[in-house]
Amino acid sequence: MLANAFKRATAGSKCNKCGSVVNFAYIKRHNQECKGIVPTTVIEDNDSDGIEVVDEVIKVVSVETSTPTTRKTNKRQNSAPATIKKPISNDEVVMLSDSEDVVEPLPKKSSTKSFDQPSTSNASGATTTTTTYTKTARALVYVEDPSANMTLPEVYEKLMEQLEKLCSAGSNAGYLIASQTNARLSQSPIKKAPEIEPEVIAEEPQPTSSKATTSTATVEESDGFKPVYPKPQRIPNSGQGFSNIYRPPRHKKDDSAQKAAEKIKPELEADLPETQVLQADKTYGPSYIVRFFWRMLKRVLSKEAGIQGEKAPEFWGDDLRLFYWLVTMSDSEQYLFVRLCLRLRKWLTVDELSKYASNGTSIVDIASGLVAANLIEESDSPNASLTLDEALSRLSRAELNRIARTYKVEHRIKAKDVIFNILAIANGKDVFGRPMLPLVLNNARKHLTNCYRVKEHPLALFNSILTLYCPTHMNTGLLFDPTTTAGLASNLMFQLLQVETHKLDFCGPKDIVKCISIYRNYEELKDYMEAKRIEATMAWDKRSGKYQNMYDNGMIAINVVKNMAENRKDHLERLSLLPHHLRRYTDAWVYVRSAAHTVDAMERLRKYDEAVELIEFLLNTDALLQFCPDRRGFLYDRLALDLGHHLKRKDDSLNACVRGMSDPIVRNKDKLLLQDRALRLDKDFEISLKISEPRHICISGKIIDKYLGEQRINHFYVEKNGEKEIVSVEELALRHFREEQDFWNGMHTEGQIWHTVFGIICYDIIFDHNIDTVWFSPIQDAPADLNTLDFFLKRKDRFEQRLSLLLEESQKEVLKDIMKENFVKNRGRTNAKIDWNVFESFADFEEFLSCIKPEALVMIINRIIEDHRHHRSGFPDLTLWDPATKRLALIEVKGPGDKLSTKQRLWLDFFNKHGVEAFVCRVMGESYKNRQIPNQPATSKKNNRKKIKEEVERQEMEVEDDEIVKIDRVVSDDEFDMEEEEEESDLDFVSSSKPSSSSSMQIKYELRSSSRNKSSPNLIG
Structure with a gap:
């Protein structure tokens, strides 16, 4: 067995190109020769040509030697081809296009940094200016902003044109192509070019550009050459499915897989809406998250539906240049950026990001373009905002132990304890009185592999686009709900994917609706996004039990609220004039809500005096009365609890109950709660809210x-x-009443059955798309004012007219036709009111209505619509x-x-x-x-x-x-x-x-x- 293994090892390897067997020692050089790669030596003279000696293995290409005339600013050029003054490094291979094969495996730390070359003088005394450059996933490009020489209106027009091309190219892409052995999602262009023989394509010159294109379907024409895209072919024995990148056949064209795909094509086209998706394999086209980001960016920036309309360029300002730079990048770069924005903002190693790399391209090379555009930051940069705690947390355990031994720290304990002890040493000083922190941080960075993290400003812009596109889904108050298991942005992307795959059909308008436009300038939007960031941080701190961190962030929100109440009363007055459902998307609303959440952190930390002081401030400040009014009852209850139970101030607690019950904004559910507490404090307390016991x-x-x-x-x-x-206790009771009292029709749905009845009767009124400023996105499941008092006031006449049909015997047939149309036409459509599984058919719905008196049904619906926020729950099981x-x-x-x-x-x-x-x-x-x-x-x-x-x-x-x-x-x-x-x-x-x-x-x-x-x-x- 050992002899056979040795024989196989010395036999050599078979070349995939020519089929010959070559010794392992020469297989790499042989592969280079087969692929047309030869050792090249470029000799440098000291004359005006400006060429220097560089020995490396590169592909034979023609390079202009003229002196570049670019400006000395850090900008990216759009013209092609790019003039290369000097290759980046002798030990790296340059990929000039996606279709080229990699000559050698890229090193672990490829060249991702930009290098500033000094100006040199030639023999004639002329000064040669060297342009700053970097290497991206596709070619050597200049580190320049492509919109540097444009005005803002020009940048806006170019940006919208680019988004139009990208969205139109992606609207018809992503058809599901399956085979007997494999299934892939092919990203074919919209306009299919005529089929051309492989030999003809190989001889055609390839389009070149100074930067990577964004999609194979949207390559710009260069020098009059129109790119031709062959029909997708399966690469034999590759296991990679279909690809749009042409690769010539090796020996004999194997089209068996293609014939199999053509064979099943008719049955796929017969059911096209069910198989059309936008989630593509990252190797064969832009991912669905990139496509959705294009769509959202286009709608938010457009003058028709976007914020500020015609004033959109002035609203966004220089951030338009950043958007334009992003959408003109390669697909892999945009995909990595969007992925980093969807994840929790933290430093990620190259190994953790490797799953986002495209086929044959290093993640380091993909990230280099984003670093050059100031979209993400790398830890190797001297200006990186990397703290010692973050650096230590990203080290492997072996590297962490090595640093611990350097500073005489016990390392045979948990990693978090090792980090804590190292941080304690770093906060001290050495024997010369110098701080230890810079030295320890420098040592940790030497052991740390390169990491990447999205920058704060691009992340804020990304979240701003998603917030303006669908503010209801990006409401950070949802993060305090335990059922929210993922980030808001990720949930939004998933909802869009469900819609595109026809798994969900929301009740929102399908046509373009105008974005929310309550921000007069970008600074107000920025303030709102900062308030959301603080609240989101508090929500995650609460989930992880870090109440001290939650308290610290809450104090930031409290200080902002106090500053508004004292120095920015005009700002609060202007926001108070907004409708209730729009006021919740302002910075003041979010800060007040965050301050209310801080009460929980204070109580957890047993800071009851501070909690009482904060509650009194929120309740007694008149300028804050219109912000978060639904939480006043909760605040009164916490005030009475802290005063009576924790601080033992019974009289003050009883007084808080009396104040809460006399507050007109407090609802009955909170008043009943305060009344019960007052009865425990004083048995002689006079009952004002009387209810009968069930x-x-x-x-x-x-x-x-x-x-x-x-x-x-x-x-x-x-x-x-x-x-x-x-069984559950509800199921046990349900079986009991079915067997003992013959209630064979019944279910455990709590209030869902009543919301469904209300929704079927009044569907066209609840989800009326003609109501202004309540629909912001096509994936809304309810109007924005559903949980406000304006919901009933805006539709009062129509609700009263519809409910009157329930009481009139002569209008039963009219009402039946309306309900049947609502049931049949909208069945299966996702909304916040109706559970379509409650009634299997319209006949079952009619049977249920026959068991309830019309007068009682009208009263139940009236109670729901008059104050949906407080009457939507509490129904019997x-x-x-x-x-x-x-x-x-x-x-x-x-x-x-x-x-x-x-x-x-x-x-x-x-x-x-x-x-x-x-x-x-x-x-x-x-x-x-x-x-x-x-x-x-x-x-x-x-x-x-x-x-x-x-x-x-x-x-x-x-x-x-x-x-x-x-x-x-x-x-x-x-x-x-x-x-x-x-x-x-x-x-x-x-x-x-x-x-x-x-x-x-x-x-x-x-x-x-x-x-x-x-x-x-x-x-x-």
Whole structure:
């Protein structure tokens, strides 16, 4: 075996070009000769030609030797070809186009920096100015701004022309091409050129440019030459799918894969909308995120739909030059920039960025163009904003240990502890009294490989474009929602991808709508973006539990708010005149909201005095009254809690409750919460908000004891045909009412069924595209004013007219036609009101409407639309109906230890007052002592003797559980009293007062008795 291996090693390697077998020692040189690459020596004279001796392996090309006449500014030229004064390095290979093969593997640290060559004098005394240059992914280009010699209007026109070309080229690209062995997304140009023989294409001169083109479909014509693009062909045995880059056949043209693609082409074209996508493989065309960025940039900058209309060039100023430089870069450079903007801003190593490299191009070469354009920064640069903490965090563990040993730091501990100890040493001084920080940082940078990070200003511009395109999706307040698992920009891109792949169809207008235009100049937009950045940082700090960092950022927002209230009252007054739904997209609104979030950080850090002072400032400052008015009830509740529970100032806490209940802006849900707190502080407190207590019934269910560390306390299970199934408490109650009271139509949707009914009845009113300033983007799922009082006021007449049809018997057919049209025409369209899975057909929807009185339905819809922000939630868990008997029941299910929230209590009171049966179902739990989950393997690590004992106990319990005793008893009021607890971090703090003794009721429930457990079932709550 060893002899055979040695024989194979000395046999040589077969050349893929000519097929000959060459010794391994000469295979690299042989490959260079086969590809037309020869050693070249350029000799330099001291005359005016300005040529110097450079020995390197390069491709034979003609190079002009005339002296460049470019200006001495740091600008990129558009003309082609570029005049090359001097190659970058002797150890690097220059790729002149995407179709050229790499001669040698690029070194790990390729030349990515720009070098300033000094001016030299030739023999005749003439001064030769050398232009600054760098190497990008495609060619040697000048490090110059392509718009340096243009005025702003000219830059704007060129930018819009370029975006028009890019968007039109990408609008028809990305058809799904599949084969039997592989599937790729080919990026074919819109206009397909006629097929040409491969030999003809190989002889044609290639278009050259001083910079990389942005797309194979948008290459600029140069010197009268029109580029011709061959038909996509599969590269034999490459495993890379289809490519637009022509590569000549090696020996015999293998078109079997192409014939296979042509064979399946008709069935693909038959269902084109389902297979057309914009997400392309990064090797064969721009990614979908780059295409979407082009589209958003074009719309935001346009004079028709963009911000400031005709004044767009003056609004953006010199940032237009940065946009123009970006869109004229190569696809790989734009893709890397957008990817870095979508990620969390931090230093990333070359290895981490390597997945964003295009085929055959080093990520270092791709990043060099972005560095030259000041879009990203590299850690090797002397001006890089790299801190010691960031440098140490990017080091490998071996390098970190090496630095730790240098400074006598213990390294056999966790990496974060090593970094902490090194930072402590760096904050000191050496024996000469000099600070250690520069020395330690310089040492860390020597061990650190080159890293890249997007710069702050380009990132702010990128987020500004996305914010203006769809401000509702880029609202940083969404980051405080635990269900938001990714960044806002990434979610926006994903939503656009879902739309392009026809997986989502939003209710927003499909035509071009005007962007939000409430910013008079770019400085106001910049202030809003800075406020969003601070709030986003606070949101991520809260998620990671870094409340000290959250507090520090919150103090920045508080200082800005105080400065506005004292020195910029005119600014606050102007913003107060904006409509409510537009005011939320201003810097003042975001800063006030961030200040309110700081209350949570202060309470977590036990700084209750500061929290009280901040809340008093936010509530008592009249200039801030119009900003975040929906949070005033929350602030009053936190004020009363901090004063009464933490600072033991009971009288001040009671006074805060009284002030909150008398505030006209505070809603009933918050007033009820404050009233409950006041009753706990003073039993003689006069009740002003009176609601009736709901009816209660009880059912029983078996529960399994929780595992140690589990969040869910109770696991209920049901038995059927000998099988045991774990169910939720709502599912347990739903099955009970289906079997015991014949409610076979029902579901656990909480308020979704009522929002769906409201949406089907009033779809054309809710999502009316003719309402001004409420639609900003085609991917909106609701009008921007949905959660404001203006939502009802702007549509009041139409809502009243539509609801009147429900009450008029003669208009039933008219209403039915309207509802059916809304149901059929818009079914499946994504919106914030309707869940199309609630009713499978329009007949099911009609059956549900037949079970509810029209008067009650009108009152329910009226309550929703009058204040959607505060009445959209709190509905009972279960909705049950029976079309045969016209019965309808709404049930709020509560398990052991659960309590009613204020919203739930208000909705239950509302339903009962308007003739809709609504009550609370409390589920009592009987402990199931065997911890093994039914029908699941045991996960406990007990010994076999313990397992056998538990199995015997389980079998005994199954026999005893067959004895079911049905009894009747009166449930006393004391069994429903819930213990009041102080919840420091819950927004919806809930308390429940005792029901009156007259509300006792006779109920029937099942008690599963056990001979081992003779005590009564535990009824909690």
